[in-house]
Amino acid sequence: MQERITPFQLFILVLSIYVIGAMVVDVFVPLPHEVSRLMQYMDSIVCLFFFADFCQRFYRAESKLAYMRWGWIDLLACIPAGLFQGARLFRVVRVLIVLRAAKSMSLIWKIFWRNRAESVFASAATMTVLLVAFSAIAMLLVEAPNPDSPIDTAEQALWWSVVTVTTVGYGDFYPITTLGRVVAVVLMICGVGLFGSFAAYISSMFVKDDSERDAREARAQREMTRALYHEIRGLRDEIGQLNAQIQDQERRLAAQAAKPVNSEHKSS
Structure with a gap:
């Protein structure tokens, strides 16, 4: 199946690799129960992005039937692993398909330079999702063993990670260990930069709209100038x-006026 690689597709690719890595860790590494639950939550969240990607490409496909020849793999990969264990295998196949389409890092680099604003947004979105996931996992690992810590469940760690990366910080859950506070500091600093990137992308959308409007106006002015030029040329030719x-008519009139004079001279 031919894939048209876009920054959003690269975002989905990174999430797919994360899901496969999390799957391998969950299978081969004994994890605390709450960490496993947290990874299941993140798996469900990532599946929402997978489903949005599937809907987008299905909608844009010229032939829906031709797309579904391979698209059913993407559809099954959207099912959370907790509901359908076989979805993990389809995610591996999906990653291989996208990697085959990407072919090389040079192509990925060209995609980023060709769509700079979209690439910045996709990179920021990727980093946000990964930071939320890894920060929540790290917070559970360092805070849950402490009986005095308010963060000891998957839901609490995920909630804390989201409100911290967005720099909201309600303060209802907070780390009390040194390592937990280090994780919080890193997440807050990264969150400021990431949401600054989101703001820059939104601003670029308005700038892009203004640029497109200016380009349309300039193109209309060029077409009008070209039309006026052709009209002036036509008028000049006319x-x-x-x-x-007029000159031919004047010469003929002068020739006709000169004929009687010549005939009188001959008669005299």
Whole structure:
């Protein structure tokens, strides 16, 4: 299946690799129960992005039937692993398909330079999702063993990670260990930069709209100038033809006026 790689597709690719890595860790590494639950929550969240990607490409496909020849793999990969364990295998296949379409890092680099604003947004979205996931996992690992910590469940860690990366910080859940506070500091600093990137992308959308409007106006002015130029050329050619006709008419009139004079001289 031919894939048209876009920054959003690269975002989905990174999430797919994360899901596969999390799957391998969950299978081969003994994890605390709450960490496993947290990874299941993140798996469900990532599946929402997978489903949005599937809907987008299905809508844009010229032939829906031709797309579904391979698209059913993407559809099954959207099912959370907790509901359908076989979805994990389809995610591996999906990653291989996108990697085959990407082919090389040079192509990925060209995609980023060709769509800079979209690439910045996709990179910021990727980093946000990964930061939320890894920060929540790290917070559970360092805070849950402490009986005095208010963060000891998957839901609390995920909630804390989201409100911290968005720099909201309600203060209902907070780390009390040194390592937990280090994780919080890193997440807050990264969150400021990431949401600054989101703001820059939104601003670029308005600038892009203004640029497109200016480009349309400039194109209309060029077309109008070109049309006026052709009209002026046509008028100049017509004026030249009229001048030539007038000169011919004047020469004929002068020749006719000179004939009687010549005949009188001959008769005398």
